[in-house]
Amino acid sequence: MASAPSASLGTHLEVDPSVLVDLDVDSYDSSSAFVSSTQSLSSSVDQYFFENGRRYHSYYGTEKNHMPTDEKEQDRLDMHHEIMLQMLEGKLHLAPIGDSPQRILDIGTGTGIWAVDCADTYPSAEVIGTDLSPIQPSWVPPNLKFEVDDMTQEWSYKPDSFDFIHARNLSQCIDHWDELLSQIYLCTKPGGWAEVAELEAKIHTDDNTMAPKFEKWMNSVAEACARINRPTWTAAMARELLEKAGFVDVHVETRKQPFGPWPKDERMKKIGAMVMFTADAGAEGYGLALFTRVLNMSAEESMTICKGASADIKNKNYHVWSPFHVAYGRKPTNTADKV
Numbered sequence: 267m268a269s270a271p272s273a274s275l276g277t278h279l280e281v282d283p284s285v286l287v288d289l290d291v292d293s294y295d296s297s298s299a300f301v302s303s304t305q306s307l308s309s310s311v312d313q314y315f316f317e318n319g320r321r322y323h324s325y326y327g328t329e330k331n332h333m334p335t336d337e338k339e340q341d342r343l344d345m346h347h348e349i350m351l352q353m354l355e356g357k358l359h360l361a362p363i364g365d366s367p368q369r370i371l372d373i374g375t376g377t378g379i380w381a382v383d384c385a386d387t388y389p390s391a392e393v394i395g396t397d398l399s400p401i402q403p404s405w406v407p408p409n410l411k412f413e414v415d416d417m418t419q420e421w422s423y424k425p426d427s428f429d430f431i432h433a434r435n436l437s438q439c440i441d442h443w444d445e446l447l448s449q450i451y452l453c454t455k456p457g458g459w460a461e462v463a464e465l466e467a468k469i470h471t472d473d474n475t476m477a478p479k480f481e482k483w484m485n486s487v488a489e490a491c492a493r494i495n496r497p498t499w500t501a502a503m504a505r506e507l508l509e510k511a512g513f514v515d516v517h518v519e520t521r522k523q524p525f526g527p528w529p530k531d532e533r534m535k536k537i538g539a540m541v542m543f544t545a546d547a548g549a550e551g552y553g554l555a556l557f558t559r560v561l562n563m564s565a566e567e568s569m570t571i572c573k574g575a576s577a578d579i580k581n582k583n584y585h586v587w588s589p590f591h592v593a594y595g596r597k598p599t600n601t602a603d604k605v
Contacts, residue, residue, distance in 0.1 A: 275520055278472035281585050282530040340377050340401055342547040345540055347379045350434070350463065352537045353521040353590050358384055359432060360519060361459035361594035367391045367429035371453070373417045374436045378402035378410075384432075385410035391429070418446060423453045430454075434463040437499045438491060438552065447511035454597040460513060461594035464499035465523060467491065469586040477584035479574030480525070483553055486571060490556035504593035513595025514604065522587040525579045545579040 354360065358380065367388055372381040375395030385393040385407040393410045395402065402412040418440065431450050440446055450460045467488040469481060488498055497503075501518045508516045524538035525545075541548075549572040557568035578584050598604045 275522060275589070279522060279524060279534060279585070279587060280530040281473060281528050282535060338547050339551050342544045342551060343376045344379050345544050346435070346548075347377075347383075349523065349537055349540050349544075350590070352533060352540075353523060354592070355533075358387060359430070359461050359463075359594070360517070360592050361430065361461045363430045363459050367458075369428045369430075369455075370394070371423070371428045371431045372396070373431065373433040373450075374439065375402065375412065376435070378406065378412055380432070380434065381410055381412070382406055417449075418442070421449045421453060425452050426455045427453055428455060429458045431458075431460045432463075433461070435465070436462075437464045437467075438496055438556075441495045443503075443507050444510060447507050451511040451513065451597060456597050456599040458597050459594055460508070460597070461592065462499075462504060462508070463590070463592045464504070466500055466589040466591060467498035469525070469588055471584075471586045473585055475583060475585045477525075477575075477578035477581065477586050479571075480578035480584070480586065483549060483571050483575030486557060486561065487552055490560040493560055499591060501589070501591050501593075504591050508593055508595040511595075512597065512604070514598050516593065516595035518591060518593045521590045521592070523590050524585075524587045526582065526584070526586075528582060528585045542579055545576040546573075549573070549575040549579075 351358070368391055370384055370388065370391050370393045372378075372384065372393065372395040375381050375397045378395050378397075378401075381393055381395035382403070385391070389407070389409060391409060393407075395410065395412045396415045396417055397412070398414065398416060400412070400414050406412070431454055433446075433450070447460075447462075454460050467484055469477070469484050471477075491497060501520055505516055505518050522534070523541065524534055526542045527535045527539035529535045529538055550569075553572045553575070554565075554568050557563040557571065558565055563571075
């Protein structure tokens with residue numbers, strides 16, 4: 267879906283007139299895409315199936331997550347971690363959790379790369395990463411462990427047990443955000459924080475250079491997600507859900523994710539270049555299963571739409587971006603602290 271950009275996002279992204287069609291991949295660094303040392307993976311549930319040339323998880327049911335879990339997707343997830351880090355100017359999160367949190371939970375940890383960075387950043391904290399699939403590294407920092415779990419079901423964690431609960435890039439998996447956020451609220455310590463970060467399934471342009479095939483792909487993704495009760499995440503929705511769950515001091519910040527290295531600003535150019543490098547994997551990863559399973563498209567038609575989106579992202583004449591919303595809130599310490 268396309269619409270006029272929100273005024274809250276500030277100035278338009280200026281296009282670099284000297285942008286090139288081809289870039290040297292080696293000139294861009296995905297420096298966070300590695301992990302280190304000493305504790306082994308706590309769970310090993312290994313149930314997958316193959317569909318249209320991609321590998322998907324099946325342990326909790328194929329409808330839980332329509333994203334693949336193969337090596338191609340894992341590489342994309344690690345690159346997307348670096349992209350989101352750059353959008354937040356090197357910060358792992360925006361919630362003001364202080365310097366010494368004791369327990370941190372990362373929901374939908376994926377490859378575990380955010381959790382690894384978090385464990386390294388807060389070595390005194392116990393960090394737990396959960397996911398449907400055990401695709402995380404076998405050796406991790408000693409204060410980190412991974413668990414295979416479906417966080418849309420009832421949680422086994424004790425109430426008031428985490429200083430910080432983090433969730434990112436889950437909107438294509440969540441049917442009932444209110445139920446999930448209720449559990450997040452329950453398990454956050456009084457005075458602790460929760461943060462949810464999601465890309466909105468909309469593309470915008472600041473100079474009327476809309477990418478038509480990419481727009482068709484995005485509309486199809488949004489339609490499929492809406493059909494299975496997984497609507498696109500918006501800033502208003504984020505604030506409403508966190509406040510409804512009971513969080514106070516709720517803040518929502520929105521950043522732009524450019525598609526392609528067309529921005530003049532060097533940091534945004536780097537972000538756009540990394541997005542372009544993952545265009546093929548991203549278009550297939552988000553679209554292929556949704557289009558065939560939910561919209562009942564053939565594999566051939568689905569792949570054509572995905573390839574068209576990827577081609578548009580690589581086209582220097584299209585200058586589009588999506589909103590990246592980061593919402594965070596604090597659990598009240600007592601009744602008087604509530605609003």
